[in-house]
Amino acid sequence: MPKPLLALAAALLVALRVSHFSDRIDPYFLDVLIGVGINILLAVSLNLVNGYTGQFSLGHAGFMAVGAYSSAAITVLWGPRLLGEDGGSSAQQAALFLVALLAGGAGAAAAGLLVGIPSLRLKGDYLALVTLGFGEIIRVILQNVDALGGALGLNGIPDYTTVAWVYGFVALGVYTVTCLVHSTYGRGFIATRDNEIAAEAVGLNTTRYKIVAFVVGAFFAGVAGGLYGHFKLTITPTGFDFTKSIEIVVMVILGGMGNTPGVILAAILLTLLPEVLRSMEQYRMILYSLLLVVLMLVRPQGLFNFNYAAIAARWRRRLTSR
Amino acid sequence: MSEFLQQLLNGLSLGAIYALIALGYTMVYGVLRFINFAHSDVFMVGAYIGYYVGNHVPAGTLGGGMLVLAAAMIGCALLGMTIERLAYRPLREAPTLNVLITAIGVSLLLEYSGQVFFGASPRSFPEVFPVRSLSVGGIVASSNQLVVIGVAVLLMVALQLIVFRTRMGMAMRAVSLNPKAAQLVGVNNDVVISFTFGLGSALAGAGGILYALNYPSIDPLMGVMPGLKAFVAAILGGIGNIPGAALGGLILGTIETFVSGSQWSTYKDAIAFSILIIILLFRPAGLLGRFTVEKV
Numbered sequence: 349m350p351k352p353l354l355a356l357a358a359a360l361l362v363a364l365r366v367s368h369f370s371d372r373i374d375p376y377f378l379d380v381l382i383g384v385g386i387n388i389l390l391a392v393s394l395n396l397v398n399g400y401t402g403q404f405s406l407g408h409a410g411f412m413a414v415g416a417y418s419s420a421a422i423t424v425l426w427g428p429r430l431l432g433e434d435g436g437s438s439a440q441q442a443a444l445f446l447v448a449l450l451a452g453g454a455g456a457a458a459a460g461l462l463v464g465i466p467s468l469r470l471k472g473d474y475l476a477l478v479t480l481g482f483g484e485i486i487r488v489i490l491q492n493v494d495a496l497g498g499a500l501g502l503n504g505i506p507d508y509t510t511v512a513w514v515y516g517f518v519a520l521g522v523y524t525v526t527c528l529v530h531s532t533y534g535r536g537f538i539a540t541r542d543n544e545i546a547a548e549a550v551g552l553n554t555t556r557y558k559i560v561a562f563v564v565g566a567f568f569a570g571v572a573g574g575l576y577g578h579f580k581l582t583i584t585p586t587g588f589d590f591t592k593s594i595e596i597v598v599m600v601i602l603g604g605m606g607n608t609p610g611v612i613l614a615a616i617l618l619t620l621l622p623e624v625l626r627s628m629e630q631y632r633m634i635l636y637s638l639l640l641v642v643l644m645l646v647r648p649q650g651l652f653n654f655n656y657a658a659i660a661a662r663w664r665r666r667l668t669s670r
Numbered sequence: 671m672s673e674f675l676q677q678l679l680n681g682l683s684l685g686a687i688y689a690l691i692a693l694g695y696t697m698v699y700g701v702l703r704f705i706n707f708a709h710s711d712v713f714m715v716g717a718y719i720g721y722y723v724g725n726h727v728p729a730g731t732l733g734g735g736m737l738v739l740a741a742a743m744i745g746c747a748l749l750g751m752t753i754e755r756l757a758y759r760p761l762r763e764a765p766t767l768n769v770l771i772t773a774i775g776v777s778l779l780l781e782y783s784g785q786v787f788f789g790a791s792p793r794s795f796p797e798v799f800p801v802r803s804l805s806v807g808g809i810v811a812s813s814n815q816l817v818v819i820g821v822a823v824l825l826m827v828a829l830q831l832i833v834f835r836t837r838m839g840m841a842m843r844a845v846s847l848n849p850k851a852a853q854l855v856g857v858n859n860d861v862v863i864s865f866t867f868g869l870g871s872a873l874a875g876a877g878g879i880l881y882a883l884n885y886p887s888i889d890p891l892m893g894v895m896p897g898l899k900a901f902v903a904a905i906l907g908g909i910g911n912i913p914g915a916a917l918g919g920l921i922l923g924t925i926e927t928f929v930s931g932s933q934w935s936t937y938k939d940a941i942a943f944s945i946l947i948i949i950l951l952f953r954p955a956g957l958l959g960r961f962t963v964e965k966v
Contacts, residue, residue, distance in 0.1 A: 404767060466951050472766050473705040477901065478950060481943030484898075488940040590894075594778065601771060633782040640775030644768050645760055 415570025456570020685923020710897020908959025
C-alpha cells in the first residue's frame, strides 16, 4: 500500500464527509453501512490473529463482548454524572464516546492478554477449543454480573455511533494491521504462522508475536464491540456467543486467511448477504455452514485470494504473444 | 451423607453419558489426529431418531426401549460414516486447520438443518423404558438413571472387547499408532477409519438416547453443550486413550453435578471450560495420557 499515512488521512476525510451528509441518506442504508463497517473492523482484527499469525481463535466474540460492555458501562453508568443534567454539548459527548471506546478496547486488550498467555503452548485444535472456552467463560461471567444487566442485558445505551466514528476506526484498524504486518517487525507474525519451530530456531520470539497479535486483535474487536453497543442500543451476553465468533471466522476464511483486501470484501459480502436474502432468513445459517464446508473442499485459500503477480504475468504474456 | 450419595449417583449418571460421547471423540482423534466437531450433532440426531422411533413403539416396555436404542445407534453410525466419506476423506492430506474448519462447518450444518427440518422448539422425548422409582437407604433413584449407567457400562465393555479382542480392533490400534506402517502391513486405512467413525457415532447415538431419557426435552441445539463438555472429558482423560475418556467423563459429570447443586450453580457451564484450561496448562497429556515430544 503506497504512502499509508496519506491513505489513512484520505479515508478519515471520506468518512467525515459521508457522515456530514448522513441526514440526506436513507436511514436504512446508513444502518447497513454502519453494520458493514463494524464487521470489517471485526474481520480485519481477527485476520491478524488467524490469518497472519496462524493462531486459530474461535473466541473473538468474547473480546467484542468485553469491549461492548466496558464502553457501555462508561456511557450508561458514568455518562450522566460526567455530562450533567442536560446531556452535555456534542463535543463533550464525543469526548466521552472516545474515552468509552478506548476503554472498551483496552479492556478487550487485557482480555486478549489473558487469553493469549495460556494459548502459547497450544496448537491447532486445542487452541481453537481453548479460545472457544474463553469466549464462553466471558459470556457466562457477563450473564452473572447483575450490575451490567445480567442475562437480560444492558439497555438504554446512548446512540453515539455514526458513520464517521465507525469508518474512522475502520481506517485506523486497517492502517494499523497492514502497517504492522508489512513492517520488518511484522515479518515475525508471518514467520510464526508458516513454521513456528523454524522461526524459533532463527531467533524470533514467537511467544511475543502471538501475544501481540492477540492483544492488538482484541483491542480492535473491543472497539468494534463498543461501536456495536452504541449502535444497537441494547446488548445481551447471548448476542456475543459462539455463533457470532463463527460469523467473523467465516468472513476471514472466505476472504482468505492473511489477505486484508479479501477479508474486507468478504466482510462486506457477508453483511449484505443476509439483507439481500431476507426472504430466506431461516436458511441463512445453513448456507453459511454449507459454504464453509464447500469452500474448504474446493477453494481453501478463500474466494478473494488472488495471486496478482501470476494474473498480471498471464495477461502480459497474452498481450505480447500476438 | 445421603445428599452426597444422591449427588454422586446423579453425577455418575451424567458422567456415563459424557463418557460415551467422549469415547467417540477420543477414538477419532486416535486414528485421524483431529477433533471431530460434528460429533456433538450426531448425538443430537441420535436423540431425534429415538424421538421418531419412540413414538411408534409401545411405551414403557423393555423391548421398545431396546429397539429405540438400536435404531439410534445404527442410524448414527450410518450418519457418521457418511460425513467421513463426504467431508473428511477428501481432505485427508490437507493441513489440519482446513479439516477443523470443515468439521465446524458440518457441525453447524447439522444444527441449523435440524432447526429447519425438526423445528427449533423443544420436543418432549417419549418414555421408552419402564420408569420406576427405587429407594435405597436415603437415596432416590429413577430406573432411568440406572438404565443409563447400565447401558453405558455395557457399551464400554463391548467397546473394550472390540478394540482389544478383534482383528478390526487391532487394525484400529495399528492405524492410531502409525498409519503409514499400518498400510505397509496390509491394513486398509479407509475401511478402518470408516469403521472407527461408525463405532464412535453409534456410541454418540446411544448417548443421545440416554441423555434424552434423563432430560426429556430435546431441541436441535442440545448437542452443543454436552458435546463440548464431553470433549473436555476426553482431554481430561488423555485424548486418544479409551479408558481415559471414560474416566474423564465420569469425573467431569460428578464435578458438574456437585457444582450445580451448590451455590455457584449458574457457573456450571464455565466449570468445564475452566477444567479444560487448567488441564491444558498443567498436564496437557491428560490424566492417563503420555506426553509425546514433537520432533522436527
